[in-house]
Amino acid sequence: MKTIFIASAELVKEAKVYFKGEVVVRWVKDKFIAHQRFCPHQNADLNAALVSDDLRLQCPMHPIKFCMESGKSNVQKWAIKVYETLVENNQLFIKINDNETIVV
């Protein structure tokens, strides 16, 4: 597992941050949440998704909801990648697998 620096934790609390345009990192309900930006169904931008109180993202294009913590959806075959976050000295990181890359 490797960690990737995203931004200062304070910055992410104030505004959503993108990593390489592919990962959205945001502060929701007193938690840092990092998830893939584009919907696996037809590539809608999940940055524009509605966020419910139970930490679900409603895709802006179709009625699929993704859990922001597990990535699972209400449609079994669709899921999004979510990333574990880590804060050290007010610096926010996400964790990714050693063999994983996030490309532009």
Ligand code: FES
């Ligand atoms: S594009 Fe997201 S559910 Fe269809």
